[in-house]
Amino acid sequence: MKTLLLFVGLSISFAGFSQCPCFNVQPDSVGCAPYSFTVKDCSKGSVEYVYETNGTSTTLTTHTYDTPGLYFVTQSGNFTCGSTATIKKIKHSILVKPTPNPQLTSFACANNKAFILANDVQYDEYIFTNSNNQKDTIKKGSSGVIDLNFSPINIQGNYISGKCGGQTTLISSANVTLPNVSISKLILNEDFSIEMFYNGVSSEMYQIQIKDNVSNNYSIYDTIKNSSLQSFTLKALNKDKRYCIKIRAVDFCGQTGSFSNEICTVVMKGSAIAEKNNITWESISNGSSFSIDVNGQSKNDFQLRTQPRSYSDTNIKCGSIYCYKISETTIENAISTSNKVCLTAISKKKPVSISELSTSVKSGFVSLDWTSIISLFNNYSIFNSSDKSQYNFLGNSNATSFIDLINNPSVNQSCYKVSYTDNCGNTSDLSPVSCPVFLYGNVIDASIRNLVWKPYIGWLDGVKEYIVEKVDENGNPYSTINVGNTLEYVDKGLDTVEQVINFRIKVVSNSGKISYSNVWKALQKGNFNMPNAFTPNGDGLNDTFHAEGLFITEFNLEIWNRNGEGVFATKSFRQGWDGKVNGQNAPVDTYMYKVQAIDKEGNTYKRNGTLQLIK
Structure with a gap:
């Protein structure tokens, strides 16, 4: 009992x-x-x-x-x-x-103590009696710390109404030693939360203590319980303060181990001025070394200065964004990384002008191309002149190319210059001038055409050669003549390929760059000839009466005898009369004909005449 x-x-x-x-x-x-x-x-x-x-x-x-x-x-x-x-x-x-044995949860602590959680709801309270007959009582649903130095411990479950219950025995286990812990890394995030990484045992609890640079007194921030992450994030902190952190192991009985190393936040600030990004940072601790991270690349070539420490970055490009972080390595070899500061570089310097501009006539318009000096820009401005003296604004481009849709390159030679405005609002000087070849000429007679052109201007390495091209209506060359560095050419002979000869000049630089002039057109008249006699005797010579000529696209031939009776008609330029009428040989006689022809350019030609049929 x-x-x-x-x-x-x-x-x-x-x-x-x-x-x-x-x-x-x-x-x-x-x-x-x-x-x-x-x-x-x-x-x-x-x-x-x-x-x-x-x-x-x-x-x-x-x-x-x-x-x-x-x-x-x-x-x-x-x-x-x-x-x-x-x-x-x-x-x-x-x-x-009933009197079941008490079922309690216990946690071993340092110094041979145990933390007891009275989570067995069977009894109203639990009475612990050690070998010295010392008693401790823990109410149902609560917890307490029991000294195990006088084991075994009798645990009596007790109904307050009835004053009885079951019992069991708690025997001391191996003594627990609280582990040492160290902080390996501290990261100050952009929202000014602190991410802490530590080297600990995942099954242990760790108490985090924090102080700021104002109060300078440590206080408990939180307790990490059974975390396998080996990291912890401290939130809701004041962005205007700097913090130091240390942690230590703690058991359920409230006993604590040794503190870890102390590590403090590094707070960075920055400002962009002309041609320079200035970075300053402050740290409570005295780090053994610092490194700066710029856009993910580590830089160590800077001098440390007294608080506040600073760094000036002059290796910057206008309009580019640079993000900085400072990492402090402590004497315990822990690393504290600052918040990230991103700055957009600014400058008041006039940017370098574009060194070379290329121009060429393509599809009836002047096309401009150039190479960008910097990777970031705001706007290109294109200027045009017809006399190389006064340049007027023509248009803008956000790319390194432009097409002039205003000036007709077949009327006169247009010349161009380009400037640009960088992302800091600074405008460069105008580039050197560039002028595509302007081709013109005149037709001396049906078989002689005189071509003259103004030279190409703009390539730094100069012009190697000019090539006279004849191109079809699709721009494909069917005849080319290299004329070296001369600026004129006389084209002789009748062109039997095209009624309208399209000439253009191809320019080649010493480095192989290509430019084209405008197209100059030389018109050849359509023509045809009609014989005055033919001999349809089957000897293969003059057996048909037919037209001969060039560039005729439409044709109509009619032939009559002396009685006005039609003997032959055709709409084919290549088809002739074989001297037969209804399959029978026509008599030797004089016949009359009428011809109407239209050439490729729409010119109409009419001709009437007589012909002799001879055997």
Whole structure:
């Protein structure tokens, strides 16, 4: 039996009457299985008791319930209370509770202590008694720390109502040593949260302490519990303060290990001025070395200065974005990385002008191309002149090319210059001039054409040669003549390929660059000849009467005899009369003909005449 500390008996009676049913239970009406109790009569009558459901009456006053449950004891007897004597009964309940072994959660701590979590809801409280008979009590749902130096520890589960319960034994395990821990890295994020990386044991708890540069006193920030990440992020911090952090192992009993190394944030600020990005940073700790990261590339070629430390970056391009971070390596070889600061470089310097501009006539328009000096720009401006003296604004381009849709390169020679404005608003000087070849000429007669051109201007390496090209209507050359560095050419002879001869000049630089002039057109008239006689005798010579000529696209020939009767007609320039009429040889005679022809340019030619048919 367990020791019961307090008993409050329960008695039931009827006041104002004698010899009425009355009894109580001792030691209590609540107990633990197996529960033995005694009933004590207070009616002063002759009584019997029933202890079990459907049980028999007995005068025994002691009984034991072996299993947990709710039981009822009934007292009966011939009582005289009331108006008449009669058999009366009274019933009293007995609650018998189970006594399982306590099931508690314990955590081993340093210095041979244990943290107990009373998460077993069976009992109201748990009483711990060590070998020196020292006691500690932990209420259900709460926790406590137990000293294991006097083991074994008896754990008694206790129902407050009943003062009993099951028990078990807690034996001391191996003593726990809190591990050492070190911080390896600290990163100050752009939102000014702090990401901390540490070298610890994943099953341990670690207490984070933090101080700022104002209060300079450490306080507990949080406790890391059973984390396998080996990292922790501190949030809701003041961006205007600098912080130092250290951590230490802590157990469930509140005992702590040694502090880690101290590591502090590095706070960076920056400003962009003309041709320079200035970076400053402050750190509470005295780092052994610093490195600067610029756009992901580490730079170590800078001089450290006293607080606040600073760095000026002059290796910058206007309009480019540069992002900086500072990493401080402490004497414990831990690394603290600052927040990232991004600056857009600015400049007041006039940018270098474009060194070379290329121009060429393509599809009837002047096309300009050039090479960009810098990778970032705002806008290119194109200027045009017809006399190489006064240059007027023509248009803008965001690319390194431009097509002049305004000036006709077949009318005169146009010359061009280009400037640009960088992302800092600085405008370069105009580039050197570039002028494509301007070709013109005149037709001396049907077989002589005189070509003259103005030279190409603009290539730094100069012109190697000019090539006179004849091109078809699709721009494909079918005749080329290299004329070296001369600026004129006389084209002789009848061109039998095209009625309209399209001339252009191809220019080649000493480095192989190509430019083309405008196209100059020389018109050849369409022509045809009609014989005045033919001999259709089958000897293969002059057997047909037909036209000969060039560039005729439409043709109509009609022939009549002297009686005005039609003997032949055709619309084919290549088809002639074979001297037959309805399959029979026409007689030798004089015949009349009429011809109408149209050439490729739409010119119409009409001719009437006579012909002799000779055998």
